[in-house]
Amino acid sequence: MRYALYLGCTIQSEQFGYEASVRETLPRLGVELADMEGVSCCGFPALNSVSKLGWHYLSARNLAIAENMGLAVLPLCNGCHLSFVETKHALEKDPELKNVINMNLDKEGLSYRGDVRVVHLLEALHDEVGTQKISEEVVKPLEGMKIASHPGCHAIRPSDLQKVDDAENPRKLDDLVRALGAETFDYPEKIDCCGSQLALTSGRVTLRIAGEKLQAVKSYGFDGLVTTCPFCFKMYDGRQRAIKAALKDDSLSLPVFYYTQLLGLALGLEPARLGLQMNRSPVDGLVKSVLE
Amino acid sequence: MRTQAGELVSLQVRRKRVKCLSPEINETEVRFISRMLTRLVGEMNATVCEQCGKCSSACPVSKMIEGFNPRRLIAKVSLGKIDELLRGDAIWTCTACLKCRERCPEDVSPYDVILILRNLAYRAGYGYPAGYDDFIEGVIGRGFISEPQAVRTRDGWKVSRGDLGLPEVSGPGDMAQFSAVVKGIIKAGRQG
Amino acid sequence: MMDKPVLVIGGGVAGIQAALDLADRGLNVHLVEKSPSIGGVMAQLDKTFPTMDCSICILAPKMIECSRHPNITIHTLSQVKEVTGRQGDFDVKVLKEPRYVDESRCTGCGLCSEKCPTRVSDGWQKGLTERKAIYVMFPQAVPLVAKIDSEHCLYFQKGVCQVCSRVCPAGAIDYTQQPEEISLNVSSIIVATGIQELDPSYIGEYGYGRFKDVVTSLEFERLVCASGPTGGHLDRPSDGRHADRIAFVQCVGSRSHKNGYPYCSSVCCMYATKEAVLIKEHDPGSEVTIFYMDLKVYGQGFQQFVDRAKLHWGVEYVRGRPGEIRRNPITGDLVVWYEDTITGDVYEKTVDLVVLCTTLIARPENKELADVLGLKLDEWGFFKSRDPVRGHIETDVPGVFVCGCCHGPRDIPESVAEASAGAAYAAEVSRRCTP
Numbered sequence: 001m002r003y004a005l006y007l008g009c010t011i012q013s014e015q016f017g018y019e020a021s022v023r024e025t026l027p028r029l030g031v032e033l034a035d036m037e038g039v040s041c042c043g044f045p046a047l048n049s050v051s052k053l054g055w056h057y058l059s060a061r062n063l064a065i066a067e068n069m070g071l072a073v074l075p076l077c078n079g080c081h082l083s084f085v086e087t088k089h090a091l092e093k094d095p096e097l098k099n100v101i102n103m104n105l106d107k108e109g110l111s112y113r114g115d116v117r118v119v120h121l122l123e124a125l126h127d128e129v130g131t132q133k134i135s136e137e138v139v140k141p142l143e144g145m146k147i148a149s150h151p152g153c154h155a156i157r158p159s160d161l162q163k164v165d166d167a168e169n170p171r172k173l174d175d176l177v178r179a180l181g182a183e184t185f186d187y188p189e190k191i192d193c194c195g196s197q198l199a200l201t202s203g204r205v206t207l208r209i210a211g212e213k214l215q216a217v218k219s220y221g222f223d224g225l226v227t228t229c230p231f232c233f234k235m236y237d238g239r240q241r242a243i244k245a246a247l248k249d250d251s252l253s254l255p256v257f258y259y260t261q262l263l264g265l266a267l268g269l270e271p272a273r274l275g276l277q278m279n280r281s282p283v284d285g286l287v288k289s290v291l292e
Numbered sequence: 293m294r295t296q297a298g299e300l301v302s303l304q305v306r307r308k309r310v311k312c313l314s315p316e317i318n319e320t321e322v323r324f325i326s327r328m329l330t331r332l333v334g335e336m337n338a339t340v341c342e343q344c345g346k347c348s349s350a351c352p353v354s355k356m357i358e359g360f361n362p363r364r365l366i367a368k369v370s371l372g373k374i375d376e377l378l379r380g381d382a383i384w385t386c387t388a389c390l391k392c393r394e395r396c397p398e399d400v401s402p403y404d405v406i407l408i409l410r411n412l413a414y415r416a417g418y419g420y421p422a423g424y425d426d427f428i429e430g431v432i433g434r435g436f437i438s439e440p441q442a443v444r445t446r447d448g449w450k451v452s453r454g455d456l457g458l459p460e461v462s463g464p465g466d467m468a469q470f471s472a473v474v475k476g477i478i479k480a481g482r483q484g
Numbered sequence: 485m486m487d488k489p490v491l492v493i494g495g496g497v498a499g500i501q502a503a504l505d506l507a508d509r510g511l512n513v514h515l516v517e518k519s520p521s522i523g524g525v526m527a528q529l530d531k532t533f534p535t536m537d538c539s540i541c542i543l544a545p546k547m548i549e550c551s552r553h554p555n556i557t558i559h560t561l562s563q564v565k566e567v568t569g570r571q572g573d574f575d576v577k578v579l580k581e582p583r584y585v586d587e588s589r590c591t592g593c594g595l596c597s598e599k600c601p602t603r604v605s606d607g608w609q610k611g612l613t614e615r616k617a618i619y620v621m622f623p624q625a626v627p628l629v630a631k632i633d634s635e636h637c638l639y640f641q642k643g644v645c646q647v648c649s650r651v652c653p654a655g656a657i658d659y660t661q662q663p664e665e666i667s668l669n670v671s672s673i674i675v676a677t678g679i680q681e682l683d684p685s686y687i688g689e690y691g692y693g694r695f696k697d698v699v700t701s702l703e704f705e706r707l708v709c710a711s712g713p714t715g716g717h718l719d720r721p722s723d724g725r726h727a728d729r730i731a732f733v734q735c736v737g738s739r740s741h742k743n744g745y746p747y748c749s750s751v752c753c754m755y756a757t758k759e760a761v762l763i764k765e766h767d768p769g770s771e772v773t774i775f776y777m778d779l780k781v782y783g784q785g786f787q788q789f790v791d792r793a794k795l796h797w798g799v800e801y802v803r804g805r806p807g808e809i810r811r812n813p814i815t816g817d818l819v820v821w822y823e824d825t826i827t828g829d830v831y832e833k834t835v836d837l838v839v840l841c842t843t844l845i846a847r848p849e850n851k852e853l854a855d856v857l858g859l860k861l862d863e864w865g866f867f868k869s870r871d872p873v874r875g876h877i878e879t880d881v882p883g884v885f886v887c888g889c890c891h892g893p894r895d896i897p898e899s900v901a902e903a904s905a906g907a908a909y910a911a912e913v914s915r916r917c918t919p
Binding site: 045051104195198277 | 439472
């Protein structure tokens with residue numbers, strides 16, 4: 001299995017802990033990652049609001065680069081995944097739009113055909129590598145840990161374009177968590193949004209939306225939260241202190257991980273190589289108990 | 293049975309004043325706008341909306357912010373009150389969670405309508421939230437929203453891409469060409 | 485010379501009414517029913533609207549009358565497989581499945597079921613409880629004769645057991661029964677095959693299938709019926725806790741162009757009100773809320789029925805289709821998120837039980853029957869009438885008539901009226917073709 005690894009803005013500029021954990025773990029599961037040259041932002045979250053055409057252009061040029069490489073593209077960010085899937089669909093449905101995009105791509109020496117496959121990290125790990133293979137490779141199972149799965153909005157919606165997982169009852173991230181030896185169960189707020197996009201206009205409300213979900217997850221007895229999106233991660237992990245202050249809840253404290261970070265720990269890799277030093281939430285306790 | 297939120301927050305979006313630009317009408321842009329408008333009124337089927345309330349009761353923002361209600365927004369669209377929406381703050385308050393699109397029984401998708409309204413508001417020169425500027429300028433200037441930075445760890449140290457053994461980032465090869473193309477697509481057709 | 489008999493396909497209330505009307509006129513009727521007993525969906529209901537009559541209490545006498553009427557021959561476990569000929573002279577082949585119990589000897593005593601060791605999910609009780617591999621469909625079944633479910637019976641699957649034949653006091657068990665083909669010659673055919681409920685599992689946001697306390701309306705009818713699995717106590721399927729707070733969700737799967745049926749299912753506003761009143765009658769202290777889009781209650785006495793539910797019984801009506809239903813993993817409570825579209829506020833409501841008023845959809849057997857009879861189906865699988873205004877009971881095939889829910893959702897009063905209309909048409913055909 002070989003994919004063109006598309007990082008996107010947020011991961012490569014600040015959430016590179018996620019990138020590190022992906023680069024460490026996926027090759028050990030037989031997944032080859034090829035770096036992409038000449039890529040740009042995918043256009044989410046601000047570009048699509050001011051110019052849909054510009055948004056489709058940006059996504060299309062990245063897809064064109066992957067097409068040139070002859071590989072399926074693996075975007076690590078849910079937002080990038082949404083951009084690619086929407087663009088692929090829009091350009092397929094509307095040949096005139098595709099034409100306009102290609103006319104502009106031509107100025108950059110690129111061309112978009114439309115046959116590139118877009119694979120979400122959950123699909124790569126769950127469907128293509130498989131939970132069986134993952135559990136076989138686990139050397140330090142996450143025994144006794146209850147981890148809440150947060151697939152994130154754009155991994156599961158919209159279900160009419162590319163069904164990564166069931167939109168109302170997503171199971172793949174749960175299965176992947178269980179493959180690491182950890183426990184997980186369904187909870188009502190699982191498919192709720194982290195509120196990131198709202199941060200551009202109403203920061204206070206965003207903190208409340210995210211905070212209420214964290215409070216709920218904590219109340220069900222989970223030891224940690226896992227996600228595959230840098231926006232969600234940044235909200236729950238990076239802004240956890242701000243959330244605590246906004247909700248006036250000092251007891252609100254929950255370890256938040258990228259799935260590949262937990263995967264790396266279970267595979268016996270060093271925390272520093274998985275970017276775990278960059279998590280702002282209190283992850284040390286959980287990390288320690290895995291390593292013992 | 294009140295909302296979990298308790299007090300409802302009223303909308304107040306910080307707007308950026310938009311400077312007057314000479315209207316460069318780009319044929320491509322005009323066709324794209326008219327297609328978006330057609331989608332809004334026709335294909336988007338805002339008039340098919342039965343005002344059932346599934347979208348608003350699924351919406352995470354609706355539960356928290358008074359003045360944001362996707363059902364009411366669609367009602368305004370089908371009544372033709374588009375200018376009011378373009379000037380208002382509501383359209384910028386959607387968090388793009390896509391629950392409304394997923395659940396609408398008539399395939400109306402308030403999210404898609406909101407996206408089109410945002411595009412139209414930008415073109416009409418009604419402005420957009422201040423936060424968007426950095427993102428847009430970043431993309432046009434660098435190809436990405438932001439540049440790689442050294443990030444502070446939990447223990448207070450700073451770590452950069454290189455420290456984790458990660459490769460340098462690769463942006464658009466011909467930055468000037470990229471900037472010109474993207475600028476051309478985004479800025480074209482903006483009215484003062 | 486005897487008039488030719490009439491064939492009535494389907495033994496629900498419409499088929500029963502048509503059969504009785506024809507029989508009382510002196511015509512012979514063959515009533516063909518697919519399941520082990522006649523009665524149909526109406527037998528599964530607790531009460532009917534708007535009169536709040538006990539459903540089986542008003543249906544059973546008619547069922548018995550059918551079985552005793554000298555002019556009616558009931559063929560249960562039977563399906564029409566082939567039809568040739570024309571109005572006045574239809575040749576019909578009916579295939580009768582073996583019951584493995586001799587109908588002439590069985591007294592319906594139930595001893596066989598008592599002793600049978602095999603438990604199977606009871607479809608008639610909507611899967612809420614179990615029955616045995618040899619069973620009588622329900623207490624008021626007509627005929628009141630047991631049937632062996634050969635797919636689960638130990639004798640048919642593994643060649644062992646045979647306890648039923650040992651304990652049967654009437655010696656009615658007969659494992660050697662074979663499918664039987666019956667040939668009939670009839671003057672006209674009335675189709676009254678009825679309807680079924682949509683399975684709302686695919687509507688993920690409502691949690692049907694994931695949460696045991698989210699039930700469909702027919703499941704609710706069984707829960708609240710004295711002959712149901714809980715003896716009529718409204719106990720939650722998940723933990724047996726009494727349900728004090730109930731929510732009804734209207735238009736589940738209907739009035740949806742996306743992932744559903746665009747039509748209105750016709751009876752749900754009324755039956756939800758009926759069910760709400762039922763709950764309040766049992767327990768006036770309970771909290772009952774109906775989440776609706778529109779209240780489609782245009783029949784005679786219907787609006788007053790709803791007004792009474794609101795004013796006298798205190799049933800709460802909220803205009804807003806719920807966005808999602810959640811289940812608290814700790815308390816087991818269900819939470820309904822909705823917008824009261826009249827005030828414009830979004831709320832959540834904690835309840836014990838949610839009843840989904842799901843769309844009534846066409847039975848899958850309609851396809852085969854339509855081919856056999858040469859009838860057309862509409863885009864949702866319902867039989868097509870000749871003309872919606874002027875030929876509502878007639879079809880494009882002269883001598884074949886449709887009545888009841890087989891051509892679209894409708895309530896019992898309408899189905900019964902259509903059945904009588906069908907019987908009148910059939911009687912006229914019979915009169916005209918008799919020399």
